[in-house]
Amino acid sequence: MTDNIQNLNNLSYRSAFMLILKRDLTIAFRHKDDVVNPILFFIIVITLFPLGIGPEINTLSRIAPGIIWVAALLSTLLSLDRLFKSDYNDGSLEQMLLSPHPIFILVLAKITSHWLLTGLPLIFIAPLLAVLLHLNENSYGALMLTLLLGTPILSLIGAIGVALTVGIKKGGVLLSLLILPLYIPVLIFATSAIDTAAMNLPFTGQLAIIAALFFTTLTLAPFAVSSALKVSTN
Amino acid sequence: MQFENINAFFAMGGYGFYVWLSYGVTALAIVLLIILSKQKHKNTLLAINQRYTRELKRKEAAKQQQELKQNNLSSSEVVEKTNESTP
Amino acid sequence: MWKWLHPYANPETTYHLTGRIIPWFSALTIALLTIGITWALLFAPADYQQGDSFRIFYIHVPTATLSMGIYVGMAIAALCSLVWQLRLADASAAALAPIGAVFTFVSLVTGAAWGKPMWGTWWIWDARLTSQLILLFLFLGVIALHNAFEDKTSAGKAAGILTLVGVINIPIIKYSVEWWNTLHQGATVSKMGKPSMSIDMLWPFIFCYMGFVFLIVVITCIRFRSEIISRNSMRPWVRELVLNQGVK
Numbered sequence: 001m002t003d004n005i006q007n008l009n010n011l012s013y014r015s016a017f018m019l020i021l022k023r024d025l026t027i028a029f030r031h032k033d034d035v036v037n038p039i040l041f042f043i044i045v046i047t048l049f050p051l052g053i054g055p056e057i058n059t060l061s062r063i064a065p066g067i068i069w070v071a072a073l074l075s076t077l078l079s080l081d082r083l084f085k086s087d088y089n090d091g092s093l094e095q096m097l098l099s100p101h102p103i104f105i106l107v108l109a110k111i112t113s114h115w116l117l118t119g120l121p122l123i124f125i126a127p128l129l130a131v132l133l134h135l136n137e138n139s140y141g142a143l144m145l146t147l148l149l150g151t152p153i154l155s156l157i158g159a160i161g162v163a164l165t166v167g168i169k170k171g172g173v174l175l176s177l178l179i180l181p182l183y184i185p186v187l188i189f190a191t192s193a194i195d196t197a198a199m200n201l202p203f204t205g206q207l208a209i210i211a212a213l214f215f216t217t218l219t220l221a222p223f224a225v226s227s228a229l230k231v232s233t234n
Numbered sequence: 235m236q237f238e239n240i241n242a243f244f245a246m247g248g249y250g251f252y253v254w255l256s257y258g259v260t261a262l263a264i265v266l267l268i269i270l271s272k273q274k275h276k277n278t279l280l281a282i283n284q285r286y287t288r289e290l291k292r293k294e295a296a297k298q299q300q301e302l303k304q305n306n307l308s309s310s311e312v313v314e315k316t317n318e319s320t321p
Numbered sequence: 322m323w324k325w326l327h328p329y330a331n332p333e334t335t336y337h338l339t340g341r342i343i344p345w346f347s348a349l350t351i352a353l354l355t356i357g358i359t360w361a362l363l364f365a366p367a368d369y370q371q372g373d374s375f376r377i378f379y380i381h382v383p384t385a386t387l388s389m390g391i392y393v394g395m396a397i398a399a400l401c402s403l404v405w406q407l408r409l410a411d412a413s414a415a416a417l418a419p420i421g422a423v424f425t426f427v428s429l430v431t432g433a434a435w436g437k438p439m440w441g442t443w444w445i446w447d448a449r450l451t452s453q454l455i456l457l458f459l460f461l462g463v464i465a466l467h468n469a470f471e472d473k474t475s476a477g478k479a480a481g482i483l484t485l486v487g488v489i490n491i492p493i494i495k496y497s498v499e500w501w502n503t504l505h506q507g508a509t510v511s512k513m514g515k516p517s518m519s520i521d522m523l524w525p526f527i528f529c530y531m532g533f534v535f536l537i538v539v540i541t542c543i544r545f546r547s548e549i550i551s552r553n554s555m556r557p558w559v560r561e562l563v564l565n566q567g568v569k
Contacts, residue, residue: 185497260431282554282559282563286563
C-alpha cells in the first residue's frame with residue numbers, strides 16, 4: 001500500500017499528465033452528450049445564419065469566416081462548463097490540487113482533453129459547414145489552420161474563466177461576460193486570415209500572430225487557472 | 235466671453251443638443267455614482283449595526299434562557315428535597 | 322519604504338485618514354471642475370473646424386484617458402493584493418471598478434454625441450471607440466465577478482486574477498482592434514484631425530482633467546471606506562465606530 005502511494009508520488013510529469021488526460025477522456029466518453037452537444041450547437045448556429053440573412057451566395061461567402069468563428073467561440077463557451085464542474089462537485093478537484101504534482105501539469109492535461117473533445121472536432125466539421133456557406137475556395141486551408149491554432153487559445157483562456165466561476169452557483173452567464181471580450185483578438189486575426197486567403201494573398205502574418213497568441217496563452221494561462229482554482233476551492 | 239447672449243450660449247452654434255447631451259449625461263452619471271457610493275457606505279454601516287444588535291439580542295436571550303434553566307433546576311432541586319423529606 | 326508605509330496598511334488608520342481628506346479633496350474637486358467647465362463652456366474659443374461641438378472634448382478626453390488609467394491602477398492594486406496579500410489594495414481595487422465603468426460609459430456617450438455632428442452617425446467602428454467599448458465589458462466583468470462571490474476575500478482574489486488577465490490582454494486587444502480598423506478603412510468617414518490646441522484651450526482642459534482626477538480620488542475614498550469596514554466588520558474598532566455613530 002505504502003509502496004503504491006510512493007509510486008504515485010514519484011510519477012514523472014509526463015506520466016502524471018497522461019494519467020489525468022486519460023482519466024478525463026474516459027469520463028467524457030462515458031457522457032457522450034457532453035461531447036456531442038456543443039458540436040451539434042455549432043452546426044445548428046451556422047445553419048441559422050443563412051435563414052436569417054438570406055441565401056444569396058455573395059453575401060454568405062462574404063460573412064462565412066465571421067459566422068464560423070463566432071459559432072466556434074460560442075460552442076467552446078458552452079462546453080467549457082464541463083472542464084472543472086463535475087470534478088469540483090464531487091471533490092476530486094480538491095484532491096488533485098493537494099497532490100504533490102505541480103498544478104500546472106494537471107491544468108494543462110485537463111485543458112488538452114477539453115480541446116481534444118471540442119476544438120479538434122470543429123476543425124473537421126468546419127470545412128463541411130463552410131461548403132454550406134459558400135466559403136471562397138481559396139480559404140479552406142486558412143480556415144483549418146486558424147482553427148487548429150486558434151481553438152487551443154479558446155480552451156486555454158476559457159479555462160481561466162471556468163476556474164474563476166466554478167464555485168459560483170449560476171456561473172454560466174457570468175462566464176460568457178468574463179471570457180468573450182478576451183476572445184476578440186483571436187476572432188479578429190483568424191477571420192482576417194481567412195479573408196486574406198480568399199483574395200489569394202499570403203496570410204502567414206496573421207497566422208504568425210495567432211501562433212504567438214497561442215504560445216503566450218499556453219505559458220501564462222495555466223498559472224492564472226491554477227491560482228483561480230485555489231481561490232475557488234478555498 | 236464667447237457668446238453674445240444666453241440663447242446663443244444654449245444653442246452652442248447649432249451643436250447645442252450634442253453638447254448639452256454629453257454634459258448632461260456626464261453630470262447625471264457622476265452624481266448618481268456619488269449618491270450610490272454614499273448610500274452604500276450608509277448601508278454597510280447599517281448592516282453591521284444590525285448584525286451587532288442581533289448578536290447582542292441573541293446573547294441576552296441565551297443568558298435569560300440559561301438563567302431560566304438554572305431557576306428551574308434549583309426549583310426542581312427544591313422539589314426533590316421536599317419529596318425526600320416527606321416520607 | 323515599507324516601514325514608512327506600514328502604518329498606512331492598518332485599516333483603522335486608513336479609514337480615519339480617508340475620512341479626514343474627503344472634505345478637502347471634495348472642495349478641491351468642486352473648485353477645479355467649476356472653473357474648468359465654466360471656462361470650457363463660456364470662455365474657451367470655438368474650434369475653427371468643429372465649432373462649438375469641440376466643447377465636448379473637455380469632458381470626453383479626460384474621461385476616456387482616465388478610464389484606461391483606472392484599469393491600470395486596478396491591476397496594480399490587484400497585483401499588490403495577490404503578491405503581498407495586502408487587504409487594503411484589494412479593497413481599493415474593488416472600490417475602483419465601478420468608477421472605471423462609469424467613466425468608460427461617459428466617454429462612450431460623449432464620444433457618440435461628438436461623433437454625430439462630426440461623422441454624421443452616432444457610432445462608427447472606430448478603433449478607439451471599439452476598444453473603449455471592450456474596456457467597458459472588461460470593467461463590467463470584474464464588477465459582476467466581484468458581486469457573484471459571497472465572501473469578500475475570495476471575491477477580491479478572483480476579481481484580481483481577472484483584472485490581471487485583462488491587463489495583459491488590453492494591449493493585445495487595442496492593437497488588434499486598431500489593425501482591424503485599418504483593414505476595413507472603407508466605411509470610415511473623415512477621420513478627426515488632431516486638434517491643434519491653442520493655449521486658451523489648454524488651460525480649461527488642464528483644469529477639467531485635474532478636476533476629474535480628484536473626483537476619482539474622492540469617490541474612491543468614499544467606496545474604499547465602505548469596503549474597509551465591510552471587510553473588518555468583526556474588529557473591535559469597527560464595532561466601536563458603528564455603535565458611536567448609532568442608528569441614523
